[in-house]
Amino acid sequence: MVDADVITNLYDAFKAKFTDAPDGITNGLYDALQGRMYEDEAEAGASLPYAVFSIITSPKDRTFTEEYRDSLLQLDLFSDMSFGSAIIKNIYYQASILYDECAMDITGSTLVWCRETNLIKSIEEVETLYSGTSRVYHWVVEFEIRTSLN
Numbered sequence: 001m002v003d004a005d006v007i008t009n010l011y012d013a014f015k016a017k018f019t020d021a022p023d024g025i026t027n028g029l030y031d032a033l034q035g036r037m038y039e040d041e042a043e044a045g046a047s048l049p050y051a052v053f054s055i056i057t058s059p060k061d062r063t064f065t066e067e068y069r070d071s072l073l074q075l076d077l078f079s080d081m082s083f084g085s086a087i088i089k090n091i092y093y094q095a096s097i098l099y100d101e102c103a104m105d106i107t108g109s110t111l112v113w114c115r116e117t118n119l120i121k122s123i124e125e126v127e128t129l130y131s132g133t134s135r136v137y138h139w140v141v142e143f144e145i146r147t148s149l150n
Contacts, residue, residue: 028094
């Protein structure tokens with residue numbers, strides 16, 4: 001499998017876990033973000049709250065019989081400070097429930113593990129569509145994802 005396919009399939013699996021709605025029931029993270037999760041960059045003027053996910057690094061680790069890939073996936077969470085910290089805390093909680101030690105179907109690979117490894121909290125100013133700029137909570141959650149090539 002071509003390296004780009006491995007990364008694309010991981011992106012697809014991560015997003016599918018977010019959007020999957022068995023029996024029409026969405027997960028808590030999807031509900032908390034109102035479906036707003038973007039790959040690599042949010043659309044201009046995106047409504048808060050939202051999340052952006054990116055693969056930061058994805059080196060190969062080969063043994064004599066298998067090929068592993070240890071990917072670091074960053075999930076950036078954004079929420080307007082005017083609503084208080086309860087919203088960002090819930091979004092983080094829901095992200096942890098959905099992705100930490102989860103099962104995930106990845107085309108062409110087998111998930112060995114997906115585990116939360118880091119949380120970084122900050123406050124920033126971002127441009128918004130209607131109010132110009134807003135002070136927002138920006139929490140970064142990092143997940144280590146180890147896959148084995150099928």
